Amino acid sequence: MNEEDDKDAPNPRLRRRSLLTGAALGGAVGLLKPAAAQAPSTAEPQPLGDPRGALTVELLVNGENHRLQIDPRTTLLDALREHLGLTGTKRGCDHGQCGACTVHIDGRRVLSCLTLAAAVRGPVTTIEGLAHADGTLHPMQQAFIDCDAFQCGYCTPGQIMSAIACIGEGHAGSDAEIRESMSGNLCRCAAYPNIVAAVLQAKG
Structure with a gap:
């Protein structure tokens, strides 16, 4: 091989370096591609509340019939607050652990944050439905005021709804029994002694 041929011959080290560099850059570009570009989805997104998936639900709340178009995943709490404007029922933990969202369905206390509106069977009573038409408070509401509960x-709305159920279920025989029956309702202000006193007054 003469000197001219040696100049034209490719450098083995250069070829190997170029090959490795090109492979690394190609792999990096592949990783940077969006997932949607690599695997295009054929499913059309269905946002929450999409009318194409809405259900027609009829709820009897505080003696009034309501016909609602709601997402199947709507909880009773959201139906009451967001669709009917009954904001007395409070959103607390949203996990069924604090009792702030307690309402009555057919006379029984339930946690509305864990209850699907579409699954409700029976009349619903919220804190707004307790007072009489003339403005007279329910005895439990009055007892909470009198006892500074x-x-x-x-x-308080959830406490009152649970307290009414506590008496109705026959669990208000003693302070200890009331505390046990009301243990699912948390009060961050720790007004528990006054709440017990209110239950005993309303029971009487």
């Missing part, structure tokens, strides 16, 4: 008041 609330401070910030956020948990």
